[in-house]
Amino acid sequence: MLLSLFLIVAVVVAVVVVVVIVVVIVFVVIVFVVVIVVVILVVVLLLVVLLLLLLSLLSLLLLLLLVLCLLLLLVLLWLLLLLSLFFLLLFLLFLLFLL
Structure with a gap:
């Protein structure tokens, strides 16, 4: 019973981490595209x-x-780009902290 609960929690945490990774990557890509355009x-x-x-x-x-x-x-666009890169760096540090 405890093992199945642990597996459910692990799957939920993995799904949340994957969703956050995808959201951050999409945000950075959108910022890059907007800056380039x-x-x-x-x-x-x-x-x-x-x-x-x-x-x-x-x-x-x-x-x-x-x-x-x-x-x-x-x-202002370069500041936005630097801000997005800063958030990406913080996110990667957060992931390293989780591992």
């Missing part, structure tokens, strides 16, 4: 802005504001 969009937007600047001289202040906003977006 937004970086590509920002680069395309910067190229379009530079093309518009070459075609017709836009207001320099507006262009500077747009570039600063894009750089701020890039910094």
Whole structure:
């Protein structure tokens, strides 16, 4: 009876650990995909802005504001990426602690 209870607890713990691993991996993959897509969009937007600047001289202040906003977006995305990597590292340390 005690052995079957132990087996049930072990199976439940194993399922919970596998589910948590899958959730963390999916979160990290989603963050990487979002960062890559937004970086590509920002680069395309910067190229379009530079093309518009070459075609017709836009207001320099507006262009500077747009570039600063894009750089701020890039910094925030890198912070999000570093945060996700930090959580992944904490999770791996937690798994090592469990083993």
